Amino acid sequence: MASGGNSSNLRLESENSPPAGPAPGSLLLTARDLAALLGTTPRQIANMVARGQAPASIKIPGLGRRWRRDVVEHWLAVIFA
Secondary structure, eight states: OOTTOOGGGOOOHHHHSOOSSOOTTOSEEOHHHHHHHHTSOHHHHHHHHHHTOSOOOEEETTTEEEEEHHHHHHHHHHHTO
């Protein structure tokens, strides 16, 4: 514990952390999900999209860009083959 810290002000990391990745079995991934899967940030995913370096995605009206899990898994298999 940090010196001088008040234990009543400490919170568990899981209370403040975003989800660690996509929900198991989810077919569509958000930028946050994809970032978690790749170990990067949603901003970096946006940069990859702008440069044409991200896997193919679809735009869903009202929801934004989503990636199909099977397309991402294939993209990763090709990159790391």
